[in-house]
Amino acid sequence: QVQLVESGGGLVTAGDSLRLSCAASGYVNSLHIMGWFRQAPGKEREFVAAMERLSTNTLYADSLKGRFTISTNSAKNTVILQMNSLKSEDTAIYYCAADGGLLSGNPLAYDFWGQGTQVTVSS
Numbered sequence: 540q541v542q543l544v545e546s547g548g549g550l551v552t553a554g555d556s557l558r559l560s561c562a563a564s565g566y567v568n569s570l571h572i573m574g575w576f577r578q579a580p581g582k583e584r585e586f587v588a589a590m591e592r593l594s595t596n597t598l599y600a601d602s603l604k605g606r607f608t609i610s611t612n613s614a615k616n617t618v619i620l621q622m623n624s625l626k627s628e629d630t631a632i633y634y635c636a637a638d639g640g641l642l643s644g645n646p647l648a649y650d651f652w653g654q655g656t657q658v659t660v661s662s
Contacts, residue, residue, distance in 0.1 A: 540565045540566060541563060541564070541565040541566055541567065541569065541570060541637060541650075541651040542563070542564045542565050542651075543561055543562070543563055543635045543636070543637060543651055543652065543653035544561065544562050544564075544653060544654075545559060545560070545561045545633065545634070545635045545653045545654065545655060545656040546559070546560050546561075546562075546656060547559040547560050547656060548633060548656030548657045548658045549657075549658070549659070550659045550661065551625055551658075551659070551660055551661070552660070552661055552662075553625060553626055553627055553660055553661065553662045554624060554625065555625050555660070556621070556622060556623045556624070556625065557622045557625060557658060558619060558620070558621050558622070559575070559619065559620040559622070559633055559635075559656060559658070560617055560618070560619050560620075561573065561575070561617060561618045561619075561620075561635030561653055562616065562617045563616050563617065563618075563637060564616070567615075567616050569639050570592050570637045570638065570639060570651075571591060571592060571593075571638065571639050571640060571641070572589055572590065572591055572592060572637065572638050572639075572640065572641070572642050572643070572648075572649075573589065573590060573592050573611070573618040573635065573636070573637045574586070574587070574588060574589025574590065574598075574609070574618070574635070574636050574637070574644075574649065575587040575588050575589070575609065575618070575620045575633055575634065575635060575636070576633070576634045576636055576646055577629075577631035577632065577633045577634065577658075578631055578632050578634070578655075579628075579630060579631040579632075582631075584634070584646050585600070585631075586600050586644035586645070586646070587599075587600055587603060587607060587620065587633070588600065588603065588607055588608075588609040588620060589609065589636075589642055589643065589644060590609045590610070590611065590618065590642070591642055592611060592615050592618075592637075593615060596642060597609055598642050598643070598644055600644065606622065606623050606624050606625075607620060607621065607622050607623070608620070608621040608623075609621075618635060618637075620633070622658075625658075625660045626660060626662075627660050627661070627662040628660075629658060629660050630658060630659050630660050631658060632655040632656065632657050632658075633655060633656050633657075633658050634652055634653055634654075634655045635652070635653040636649035636651065636652050636653070637649060637650075637651045638650050638651065
């Protein structure tokens with residue numbers, strides 16, 4: 540099994556930056572992809588970014604390219620989401636996800652999920 544624990548959420552002001560982390564434990568070597576999704580109140584879960592854990596291949600939601608950057612740590616067991624120039628519409632619960640399959644922006648492609656971390660951007 541795999542456990543994912545997110546951290547780094549909080550309350551910020553529009554224009555600020557925030558860095559989210561997701562630490563994976565358990566059968567980490569079974570994971571090929573790790574990514575981030577978000578869900579705002581009353582909305583469906585939305586893809587943010589994903590990457591192959593052992594390579595530099597990344598995938599981003601078109602609307603977030605240029606403001607958000609996904610990366611991993613040197614141990615390849617933590618995925619990081621750097622969010623810059625935050626807007627009020629970025630307010631959501633951010634979820635980390637992971638899977639052993641191919642790089643995808645479809646939440647159905649991910650078997651493992653974290654509990655989520657709240658990001659609130661005040662205008």
